Amino acid sequence: MLITQLKAKETITSLTAGKKVFIINCHGCKEVRFPEKEAVELQKELAAEGTVTGIMTTDYICNPENLELRLKKHMSKIQEADLVLVFSCGVGVQTVAEHLDDKMVCAACDTYPVPGFQGVTPLEYKCDQCGECYLNLTGGICPITACSKSLVNGQCGGSKNGKCEVDSEMECGWERIYRRLKEIGRLDALKCPTQIHNFATDDEVK
Secondary structure, X not given: OEEEEEOXXXXXXXXXXXXXXXXXXXXXXXXXXXOHHHHHHHHHHHHHOOOEEEEEEEOOXXXXXXXXXXXXXXXXXXXXXXXXXXXOOHHHHHHHHHHOOOOEEEEOEEEEEOXXXXXXXXXXXXXXXXXXXXXXXXXXXXXXXXXXXXOOOOOXXXXXXXXXXXXXXXXXXXXXXXXXXXXXXXXHHHHOOOOOOOOOOHHHOO
16 A cells, blocks of 8 residues: 655745646555545646646556556647646656656655555556655656666666666666657756655655
8 A cells, every 4th residue: 555645835836847747646545545635626726827738637548558548638738738746656657658658747746655455556666665766867767666676866877778777677777768768858867966765654745
């Protein structure tokens, strides 16, 4: 089970400032904990600024077939946007980023674990539910799960021909991140200083 919590309002508005935004809400896990009321209020504020090109709300965006069908209905509005802001767990953000490889895709939420059964996703993407999410700095590719060493400060230098030195069948996560950021014109994100995670436990989550 997991909890999604909105990132600080200042963090989200710094991402959206001066940009046209398309918003995606995932309500698949809201019976566990999704900050729906807070998300709606924030989205109203963003919409009032006249920069929101559209809003899509659906269930389980971690289901790629469902997501692809949903995105097709909104593609014209998505193409108008500079940024796609996703209100979901980390798996959902990574799924959207994979489908919209020419768009800047950002997480509006952080994800925390709670004891109990974990949902099953049909994808290879994983979310370690580690609290403060790096996806906004790494182009929607999680360095914790895409790198076998879970490095958050860049490539280790041990990859060969794009493959991980730990697992020769695994593509180097940081090479994927670099290519993704280059594709969307966000290599400047790599200049951001790495911050230590806040590995808050569920009873510390506000």
